[in-house]
Amino acid sequence: MAKGDSGNDKHCSNPGCTVTYALKLIDGKWKLPIICTLGEQTVRYNELKRQIKGITSMMLTSSLKELEECGIVHRKAYNEVPPKVEYSLTKEGMSLTPILFNLGLWGQDLKCNERSE
Amino acid sequence: MAKGDSGNDKHCSNPGCTVTYALKLIDGKWKLPIICTLGEQTVRYNELKRQIKGITSMMLTSSLKELEECGIVHRKAYNEVPPKVEYSLTKEGMSLTPILFNLGLWGQDLKCNERSE
DNA sequence: CTGGATCCAAGCGGATACTG
DNA sequence: CAGTATCCGCTTGGATCCAG
Numbered sequence: 099m100a101k102g103d104s105g106n107d108k109h110c111s112n113p114g115c116t117v118t119y120a121l122k123l124i125d126g127k128w129k130l131p132i133i134c135t136l137g138e139q140t141v142r143y144n145e146l147k148r149q150i151k152g153i154t155s156m157m158l159t160s161s162l163k164e165l166e167e168c169g170i171v172h173r174k175a176y177n178e179v180p181p182k183v184e185y186s187l188t189k190e191g192m193s194l195t196p197i198l199f200n201l202g203l204w205g206q207d208l209k210c211n212e213r214s215e
Numbered sequence: 216m217a218k219g220d221s222g223n224d225k226h227c228s229n230p231g232c233t234v235t236y237a238l239k240l241i242d243g244k245w246k247l248p249i250i251c252t253l254g255e256q257t258v259r260y261n262e263l264k265r266q267i268k269g270i271t272s273m274m275l276t277s278s279l280k281e282l283e284e285c286g287i288v289h290r291k292a293y294n295e296v297p298p299k300v301e302y303s304l305t306k307e308g309m310s311l312t313p314i315l316f317n318l319g320l321w322g323q324d325l326k327c328n329e330r331s332e
Numbered sequence: 333c334t335g336g337a338t339c340c341a342a343g344c345g346g347a348t349a350c351t352g
Numbered sequence: 353c354a355g356t357a358t359c360c361g362c363t364t365g366g367a368t369c370c371a372g
């Protein structure tokens with residue numbers, strides 16, 4: 099609609115391709131695990147790292163930063179020693195959940211069909 | 216549930232992470248454009264290539280193959296000379312559309328909030 | 333017309349070590 | 353505790369050429 103169009107976003111004829119934008123926000127190996135781990139709770143950095151098996155500090159930090167920048171995750175830092183930072187989903191982040199749930203149902207459906215090949 | 220679990224799919228606590236599976240199916244630069252271009256129609260290979268600006272034969276072919284293998288796209292080849300192959304969405308593919316639409320609405324919402332930063 | 337094969341560049345993500 | 357910095361391999365996708 100405004101600027102920021104890099105050339106070929108005309109394909110997704112239906113919603114104007116905020117779909118592509120949305121998918122980009124949750125793209126990357128760890129975004130989904132982070133979002134799901136947060137859920138309705140407020141979780142500290144190291145607690146996230148502990149619960150999400152296999153993630154490194156770097157990936158956790160950078161993923162959280164991206165999720166924060168686009169408004170999915172809220173970051174609250176306490177000025178204490180030792181440091182304490184809590185992460186939680188924003189209301190926009192929480193509104194993703196039902197959509198992902200539907201997507202999951204759809205995926206489950208396709209998974210079944212796969213077995214009949 | 217069966218085999219095929221590569222280690223850490225336990226994160227997405229809600230639907231069991233068929234979400235991750237679903238997202239993987241539509242992952243890649245061209246899957247979405249292809250799905251949206253197909254829509255309700257039946258489109259030939261070269262017509263797809265023409266409508267999806269920037270895609271190469273290779274990416275179109277491989278993307279279509281993956282979409283076909285997972286049951287999103289239907290491929291119908293006519294044994295003719297010159298060759299004629301038509302692609303269309305399966306009913307599972309079409310059932311994705313409303314979900315993507317909701318995802319698009321969600322993305323649109325986040326896009327607006329972005330401007331206030 | 334509908335692909336397949338090969339080569340190559342860029343980016344994502346992993347491993348490791350370090351810091352306030 | 354909560355990150356940062358650097359290096360590096362692997363995967364994704366693009367360019368080009370070839371084929372039935």
